[in-house]
Amino acid sequence: MASDLVRFTVAVPGELLDQFDQLVERRGITANRSEAVRDLIRERLVEGELAEPDAEVVGSITMVYDHHLPGVSQRLDEVQHEHLDVVISKMHVHLDHGACLETIAVRGASDEVHALADKLLGTKGVRHGRLVCVAAESGHAHR
Ligand code: NI
Numbered sequence: 001m002a003s004d005l006v007r008f009t010v011a012v013p014g015e016l017l018d019q020f021d022q023l024v025e026r027r028g029i030t031a032n033r034s035e036a037v038r039d040l041i042r043e044r045l046v047e048g049e050l051a052e053p054d055a056e057v058v059g060s061i062t063m064v065y066d067h068h069l070p071g072v073s074q075r076l077d078e079v080q081h082e083h084l085d086v087v088i089s090k091m092h093v094h095l096d097h098g099a100c101l102e103t104i105a106v107r108g109a110s111d112e113v114h115a116l117a118d119k120l121l122g123t124k125g126v127r128h129g130r131l132v133c134v135a136a137e138s139g140h141a142h143r
Pocket residue numbers: 067092093094095099100101
C-alpha cells in the first residue's frame with residue numbers, strides 16, 4: 001500500500017531522544033529515525049488489532065525469573081496448567097545460579113493469551129518479561 005509521506009514535528013526530552021538514537025544505531029546502517037518511528041507506530045497498531053478479545057493469536061511469552069524465591073517456579077507452572085488450551089510448548093533455560101529464562105509458545109483467543117501473560121508476568125519473582133503475539137491468520141507482525 002503506497003501512500004504519500006507526511007512530515008510532522010515531535011517534541012521529546014533530549015535524553016529520551018539520545019536513547020532512541022542509540023536504538024536506531026543498533027539496527028544498522030540502513031536504519032534512520034523515520035523508519036524506526038514508523039516501525040513503532042506499526043507495532044502499536046498491530047497490538048491494537050490484537051486487542052479484539054476474540055481474535056485468535058499466536059505468539060510467545062518470554063520471562064526471566066528468580067528461581068530461588070520460594071514457590072515461584074511452582075506458581076508459574078500452576079498458572080500454565082490453568083491455561084492448558086493456550087499453552088503449546090515451553091523452553092526452560094537455567095541462566096545462572098539464581099535465574100531462569102522461560103519461553104512459552106501460545107495460541108488462542110487474544111483475551112485468554114493476554115490474561116495468561118498478565119498472570120505470569122505479574123507473579124512475584126519474575127524480573128523481566130514480555131508477550132509477543134500476532135494475529136493467527138496473518139502470521140506476521142510487519143507489513
Ligand atoms: Ni531453571
